[in-house]
Amino acid sequence: GESVGLHLPTLSVQEGDNSIINCAYSNSASDYFIWYKQESGKGPQFIIDIRSNMDKRQGQRVTVLLNKTVKHLSLQIAATQPGDSAVYFCAENVNQAGTALIFGKGTTLSVSS
Amino acid sequence: GAGVSQSPSNKVTEKGKDVELRCDPISGHTALYWYRQSLGQGLEFLIYFQGNSAPDKSGLPSDRFSAERTGGSVSTLTIQRTQQEDSAVYLCASSSMAAADTQYFGPGTRLTVL
Structure with missing residues (x-):
């Protein structure tokens, strides 16, 4: 079946750095994408979403980029903080x-x- | 409450026993979803309710799993004759009619089958 995958299972950064988390998707019919943050022992928390008619969307310290040509999605976190430590799902x-x-x-x- | 709530937060049971997990969606949300998350894995869709329509049960792994949604609000996920492989975190999400794609999750119920 079709699935969404992430390029790297782990990413380690220093406080203050920018983080980029990548995701590849395989369903070309998908036209809505969401990033969730899940802290230990908690449910996934909505971060930001994007529809396929957009290439980029910005939130507070986060930016999502969508490249439909190569079916790639990324989440950029600016000035990463210790509180950003979590598992990120697309x-x-x-x-x-x-x-x-x-x-x-x-x-x-x-x-x- | 303001968000999706689930109870219990943790459930330990013995193999072969039945368990019931509860979900209270965000008030006014018409759609409710159940997912399962095994250790270190992504979320696996189980079942979806939308209003009074027949639920989409396509994700239920076996006939030991069932779910109900009473009055279009609270939902109960029941697992009969639990097995050790049922151990996981069971997550509930809800979404509104206005933003049906955006699902908001509860904290989950961690089920451990001994």
Whole structure:
């Protein structure tokens, strides 16, 4: 079946650095993408989303980039902080209301002071 | 409450016993989802409810798994005759009609089957 995957299972950065977490998706029909952050013992927390009619979307300290040509999604975190340490998942959805999200396995981001 | 809530937060049971997991979605959200997350893995879709429509059960791994949603709000996921491989975190999410794609998750129930 089609799935969403992440390039690296772990990423370690220094506090203050910018972090880039990558994700490749395989379903060319997917047109909605979400990034979630999951801290230990908690459920996934919505960070930012993007639709396929956009290439870039910015939030507070986070930016999501979408390259539909190569089916690649990335999450950029500016000035990474220790509180950003978590597992980050990308998820995709074909634009049908109520369709279950397809998740990758996640990238663990570790931020050292 | 403001977010999705789930209970219990942790459940330890013996193999062969039945368990019930509860989810309270965000008030006003019409769609409710159950996912399972095994250790170190991504989320696996189980079942989806939308309003009064028949649920999408395509993700349920076996007939030991079932779910109900009463009154279009609270949902209960039931696992009968639990097996050790059922051990996982069970996550519930809900979404609104206005933003049906965006699912908001609860904290999950960690199920351990001994």
